[in-house]
Amino acid sequence: MMLLSGGLLALASAATTVAAEAYTVPAKANPLGEPFDGFVSYSLEFSSFPEFAGNKSHPNTYSGNLLANLARLSTTPYIRVGGNTQDYALFDASQAAALVGVVDPSRSPDYPTTITIGPAYFESYATWPVLDVRFSHGFNMGLGGNRSAGWQTLLDTVPLACRALRDGDRLYTWEYGNEPDLFSTSAQGPVRPPTWDEATYVAQWLNATRHIRESVRRNCRGTAPPRFMAPSNAGVSNHLKASAMWSAGLNQDNDIELFSTHNYISGATSPGVTLQGTLMNHTKTMQSVDAHTKEYDAIFPGARAGGKSSTSSSKAPPLIFGETNSLYNQGKPGLSNSFGAALWGVDFNLYSASVGFKRVHMHQGTNYRYQAWQPVMTALDVVGTKAPYYGSVAVAAMVRPVKKKSSLVSISAITLGADSAEAAYAAHYHPVGRKSRDEARLARVMVINMHGYNTTVGGAGLEPLPNPPARTSRKYAFAVGGAGVRDGARVRVQRLLANGSDAITGITFDGWSYNWDLDRGKPVRLHNVTVGETVRVKGGQVSVDVPDSSAVLLSFGDC
Numbered sequence: 001m002m003l004l005s006g007g008l009l010a011l012a013s014a015a016t017t018v019a020a021e022a023y024t025v026p027a028k029a030n031p032l033g034e035p036f037d038g039f040v041s042y043s044l045e046f047s048s049f050p051e052f053a054g055n056k057s058h059p060n061t062y063s064g065n066l067l068a069n070l071a072r073l074s075t076t077p078y079i080r081v082g083g084n085t086q087d088y089a090l091f092d093a094s095q096a097a098a099l100v101g102v103v104d105p106s107r108s109p110d111y112p113t114t115i116t117i118g119p120a121y122f123e124s125y126a127t128w129p130v131l132d133v134r135f136s137h138g139f140n141m142g143l144g145g146n147r148s149a150g151w152q153t154l155l156d157t158v159p160l161a162c163r164a165l166r167d168g169d170r171l172y173t174w175e176y177g178n179e180p181d182l183f184s185t186s187a188q189g190p191v192r193p194p195t196w197d198e199a200t201y202v203a204q205w206l207n208a209t210r211h212i213r214e215s216v217r218r219n220c221r222g223t224a225p226p227r228f229m230a231p232s233n234a235g236v237s238n239h240l241k242a243s244a245m246w247s248a249g250l251n252q253d254n255d256i257e258l259f260s261t262h263n264y265i266s267g268a269t270s271p272g273v274t275l276q277g278t279l280m281n282h283t284k285t286m287q288s289v290d291a292h293t294k295e296y297d298a299i300f301p302g303a304r305a306g307g308k309s310s311t312s313s314s315k316a317p318p319l320i321f322g323e324t325n326s327l328y329n330q331g332k333p334g335l336s337n338s339f340g341a342a343l344w345g346v347d348f349n350l351y352s353a354s355v356g357f358k359r360v361h362m363h364q365g366t367n368y369r370y371q372a373w374q375p376v377m378t379a380l381d382v383v384g385t386k387a388p389y390y391g392s393v394a395v396a397a398m399v400r401p402v403k404k405k406s407s408l409v410s411i412s413a414i415t416l417g418a419d420s421a422e423a424a425y426a427a428h429y430h431p432v433g434r435k436s437r438d439e440a441r442l443a444r445v446m447v448i449n450m451h452g453y454n455t456t457v458g459g460a461g462l463e464p465l466p467n468p469p470a471r472t473s474r475k476y477a478f479a480v481g482g483a484g485v486r487d488g489a490r491v492r493v494q495r496l497l498a499n500g501s502d503a504i505t506g507i508t509f510d511g512w513s514y515n516w517d518l519d520r521g522k523p524v525r526l527h528n529v530t531v532g533e534t535v536r537v538k539g540g541q542v543s544v545d546v547p548d549s550s551a552v553l554l555s556f557g558d559c
């Protein structure tokens with residue numbers, strides 16, 4: 001294949017493995033796989049929010065550019081402001097600075113665990129006015145239910161948050177507490193005694209959320225009563241369980257609009273973690289995500305396909321990842337910041353969509369190793385767009401509405417063979433005026449080839465290998481006739497590419513770079529990557545070559 005030029009010419013001489021048979025693309029749309037708008041969303045660490053967003057006099061326009069790219073490619077991301085540090089933040093009305101944080105390396109080297117915010121913190125909600133971004137503000141439950149200053153913080157900040165989010169219609173949803181399932185066992189220091197249980201959690205959550213509702217009613221007249229994402233648990237097998245929270249009456253006020261759960265595939269320092277085995281591994285990704293759908297199904301049987309749960313007369317809150325990323329403890333250099341992690345992100349997001357997750361908030365904070373971008377210059381890192389951002393870009397291109405007025409797409413997994421280093425997905429859409437699933441048409445196919453390929457010394461992404469090995473390219477064929485695509489149909493090919501899975505720079509999607517140094521995150525077309533490739537459907541099939549450690553988006557007709 002001679003499609004790629006420049007440094008990727010090595011592909012021309014690489015071995016190509018031909019798949020034995022064509023994989024069948026589902027004929028119909030997947031009823032579980034219809035994500036919401038803003039499927040590609042972010043969670044910003046509470047203590048890093050002023051850096052990501054800036055303030056009124058110094059808005060962070062670079063972050064704004066990166067969000068605008070995703071909005072243009074599909075729909076505007078939603079921003080959850082929260083994470084571990086939301087449960088450390090106390091309010092000081094007399095503090096001029098937005099946030100003052102003290103890092104205690106024995107608790108965490110990566111974020112402050114002693115935090116005060118001032119009224120200026122809330123300016124950061126107003127820095128991207130043209131973008132139509134909606135936010136959730138994470139209130140402090142950790143200290144809110146632990147000491148009087150924590151409770152006072154809730155009383156003092158609800159009016160500030162509701163005014164900041166009401167102005168310009170910026171409200172997404174509300175959140176009280178981050179990962180309460182870990183409150184009594186947290187590695188960063190427990191904020192509840194060992195007796196902490198679901199019933200106590202529910203009593204405290206109801207008490208505080210009722211105060212929030214009353215305060216919003218008094219201070220933000222005319223706004224709708226607050227609705228929440230909850231319970232924002234860290235996982236499915238910690239000290240407190242979502243199912244017991246639900247049966248203890250968490251949603252007795254009927255104000256939970258999103259069932260939010262958190263996920264990391266593994267930990268930055270967990271033994272045996274590798275790029276290929278842990279992240280570029282579809283089996284591992286499925287196992288990690290499936291644990292959450294299993295938990296959700298046990299609470300809301302039958303609800304994932306939308307509508308009512310079979311055990312409850314009320315509508316089950318839709319399932320989202322309110323916070324997620326590759327490796328907890330802020331990621332591991334050489335893994336979480338690599339192009340391999342971007343490919344993992346594509347697989348993780350699309351698999352999640354295919355099993356019923358409606359939105360995925362990729363988490364990030366300043367200096368974090370899994371961040372999509374570094375928003376400001378610090379002693380530890382320079383401003384820049386990171387590999388995982390390009391994963392978000394590819395997912396946005398896959399899930400974008402086909403036409404302005406058509407419905408959002410529906411994502412389904414395409415069954416491949418037993419190789420855990422590859423995955424493929426289909427996106428169907430409903431042409432305007434045709435609502436039935438049987439009338440859905442195939443819009444796109446994404447193929448993710450996660451076989452590792454290194455071109456730097458030690459796979460560290462820094463120093464190029466003088467003689468990199470040949471890059472294998474694999475041929476994937478898909479039977480699309482059953483999905484209504486006619487022979488001769490033109491198929492657009494867009495590639496997510498980098499030198500290898502170990503690359504940490506030089507990444508493009510469809511030839512576009514969003515790097516800081518080119519145009520502060522605005523799209524720039526690179527000239528060393530070939531674009532404009534097309535193929536045609538022949539004999540009911542479409543086939544495409546996909547180099548190891550890269551992904552391809554196929555778009556049918558004018559989709």
Ligand SMILES: *[C@@H]1O[C@H](CO)[C@@H](O)[C@H](O)[C@H]1NC(C)=O
Pocket residue numbers: 006007008464499503505506
């Ligand atoms: C990618 O590889 C080419 C050579 O094949 C090299 O010129 C280029 O600098 C590499 N890019 C990065 C970001 O390492």
Ligand SMILES: *[C@@H]1O[C@H](CO)[C@@H](O)[C@H](O)[C@H]1NC(C)=O
Pocket residue numbers: 054055056057058096097098120
């Ligand atoms: C706004 O941000 C700038 C740049 O970070 C900073 O110097 C200034 O103090 C901030 N203003 C407030 C009110 O925090």
Ligand SMILES: *[C@@H]1O[C@H](CO)[C@@H](O)[C@H](O)[C@H]1NC(C)=O
Pocket residue numbers: 145146147189190191192193
């Ligand atoms: C507050 O947190 C401390 C640990 O910092 C814990 O020992 C104590 O039990 C907590 N108090 C309450 C009321 O939860």
Ligand SMILES: *[C@@H]1O[C@H](CO)[C@@H](O)[C@H](O)[C@H]1NC(C)=O
Pocket residue numbers: 144145151207208
């Ligand atoms: C709600 O929580 C606050 C702070 O812990 C406490 O003072 C108050 O008594 C609680 N109210 C109820 C009804 O439990």
Ligand SMILES: *[C@@H]1O[C@H](CO)[C@@H](O)[C@H](O)[C@H]1NC(C)=O
Pocket residue numbers: 276277278281282283284287420
């Ligand atoms: C991928 O993950 C599965 C499940 O954890 C594991 O059994 C398998 O060994 C992994 N594959 C590789 C190549 O490490």
Ligand SMILES: *[C@@H]1O[C@H](CO)[C@@H](O)[C@H](O)[C@H]1NC(C)=O
Pocket residue numbers: 274451452453454458459460502
């Ligand atoms: C890439 O480099 C990493 C780190 O040295 C290594 O573990 C991995 O096996 C290499 N992958 C390939 C495909 O050579």
Ligand SMILES: *[C@@H]1O[C@H](CO)[C@@H](O)[C@H](O)[C@H]1NC(C)=O
Pocket residue numbers: 006007008499505506507526528529
């Ligand atoms: C293409 O150019 C960009 C920007 O100069 C560079 O980072 C990247 O490594 C180049 N890619 C190849 C394959 O040479």
